[in-house]
Amino acid sequence: MNEASKIADEHFRDELGNVDKKGKRLWIFPKKPKGQFYNYRTWFSWFLMVLMFSGPFLKFEGKPLLLLNVLERKFIVFGMVFWPQDLNLFAILMLSFVLFIVLFTVLFGRVWCGWACPQTIFMEMLFRKIEYFIDGDYIQQKKLANQDWNTEKITKRAIKHILFWILSFVIANTFLGYIIGIDQLKLLVTDGLFAHVGKLTSLLIFTTVFYFVFAHLRELVCIFICPYGRLQGLMLDKNSMVVAYDFVRGEPRGKMKKEEVNTHGDCIDCKLCVNVCPTGIDIRNGTQLECINCTACIDACDEVMLKIEKPKGLIRFASLNNITEGKKLGLNLRNGAYTVVLMGLLSVFFYMLITRKQIETTLLRTPGMLFQKQADGKISNLYSIEFVNKTFDELPIELKLIEPKGEIKLIDGEKVIVHKESIGKTSFFLVRDAKEITKIATPVVIEVSSNGKLIETMKSSFNGPVTQGE
Numbered sequence: 001m002n003e004a005s006k007i008a009d010e011h012f013r014d015e016l017g018n019v020d021k022k023g024k025r026l027w028i029f030p031k032k033p034k035g036q037f038y039n040y041r042t043w044f045s046w047f048l049m050v051l052m053f054s055g056p057f058l059k060f061e062g063k064p065l066l067l068l069n070v071l072e073r074k075f076i077v078f079g080m081v082f083w084p085q086d087l088n089l090f091a092i093l094m095l096s097f098v099l100f101i102v103l104f105t106v107l108f109g110r111v112w113c114g115w116a117c118p119q120t121i122f123m124e125m126l127f128r129k130i131e132y133f134i135d136g137d138y139i140q141q142k143k144l145a146n147q148d149w150n151t152e153k154i155t156k157r158a159i160k161h162i163l164f165w166i167l168s169f170v171i172a173n174t175f176l177g178y179i180i181g182i183d184q185l186k187l188l189v190t191d192g193l194f195a196h197v198g199k200l201t202s203l204l205i206f207t208t209v210f211y212f213v214f215a216h217l218r219e220l221v222c223i224f225i226c227p228y229g230r231l232q233g234l235m236l237d238k239n240s241m242v243v244a245y246d247f248v249r250g251e252p253r254g255k256m257k258k259e260e261v262n263t264h265g266d267c268i269d270c271k272l273c274v275n276v277c278p279t280g281i282d283i284r285n286g287t288q289l290e291c292i293n294c295t296a297c298i299d300a301c302d303e304v305m306l307k308i309e310k311p312k313g314l315i316r317f318a319s320l321n322n323i324t325e326g327k328k329l330g331l332n333l334r335n336g337a338y339t340v341v342l343m344g345l346l347s348v349f350f351y352m353l354i355t356r357k358q359i360e361t362t363l364l365r366t367p368g369m370l371f372q373k374q375a376d377g378k379i380s381n382l383y384s385i386e387f388v389n390k391t392f393d394e395l396p397i398e399l400k401l402i403e404p405k406g407e408i409k410l411i412d413g414e415k416v417i418v419h420k421e422s423i424g425k426t427s428f429f430l431v432r433d434a435k436e437i438t439k440i441a442t443p444v445v446i447e448v449s450s451n452g453k454l455i456e457t458m459k460s461s462f463n464g465p466v467t468q469g470e
């Protein structure tokens, strides 16, 4: 029996569980989940939340463990500063990340969404729990939503939305902590809110966005907004492991009656799997874009199977080929190719990371100028030199002319000092005796050092009038 005949009615593909026939949003009231997978998910979520909320406070050698300052285009990961000049590293890392996600999704479906995505973790483990605590389980929630506004409804709604707002404010602070750093964030409190109007505005915008997402948008983020969710159809295949209903075992579904001999499959059509679903779908219809692999339906069905004394796993992690042909999850040519490319990209990334320079230098002869004739008859060329100091120390820079014969004259004083974690620029003249110049363009080699340690050997050229035969 093929899948099409098992799942005869495909009308669900034309509808959404959270939209009615007129296109109006239907609010989803999922039943409170419980069970083994939910327990695992809760522990894992707490672990991730502790990591996430403590992240901005964690330091490594006095620096943030993770800083993603997109405003100043400065990123710190495990004490290493990354600048826009590290774009090549960033590009390879992003490519590897995208490929990793594709590979992971091809193998394990949307597990990330249900188990590790911050949207799901905050929604299911914080906001939803507050809702269950205040409004009760799904039946009480529906009742409350449908009843007229009275003292009970107004009080419950007010408390819930105030708590949602406070929680959104905490999450917004955490996210801002990752962007501007915890020390800058503390200044908002110590200097008074209005001393940093820009940061305060960002904080309030973040808070409003988070509140709107968790109080109102909810599953719409996973179904319509998240690009990763929208790409599922491209990445999944018949070998991908997803939360799946075993229609071979479950169909034809039907109620169990004590006095009758059971001629049905194992699904007793209790609809508990539908009631617990936070995206409002019926997993028995097959893999759907809306499924975030949260496993709530597995727990619900396992509980039913235990009660009717059938084996657990009517809904379980399985691929379509596993259900229809009993095939185990394994590597195929496509997955193997993804893995090889991913390993290759990661190798390049780590090589570039290890050999990455802490100080980068760019030397340019000032464009638009050929050469200058000095008062004493010497010839000079003007150069500009830029340093990116990725270290946490202030660096004195020394320039030493290796070739040709001549002298370096700094324009901005005697010394070049590049401040920590910053970009420094200076200009200098390279002065040569006119009689030494034998070529229109003479190669120039300059050693850049700091504290006696060679940083880089730079190359350029010197332009001048030829006074002797070439």
Ligand code: SF4
Pocket (backbone or CB within 6 Å): 245, 250, 266, 267, 268, 269, 270, 271, 272, 273, 274, 284, 300, 301, 302, 304, 314, 315
């Ligand atoms: S919970 Fe299990 S038995 Fe109940 S309707 Fe869903 S699949 Fe069928």
Ligand code: SF4
Pocket (backbone or CB within 6 Å): 243, 273, 276, 277, 278, 279, 280, 281, 282, 283, 290, 291, 292, 293, 294, 295, 296, 297, 298
């Ligand atoms: S179908 Fe199951 S796993 Fe998928 S979102 Fe609904 S409850 Fe979660």
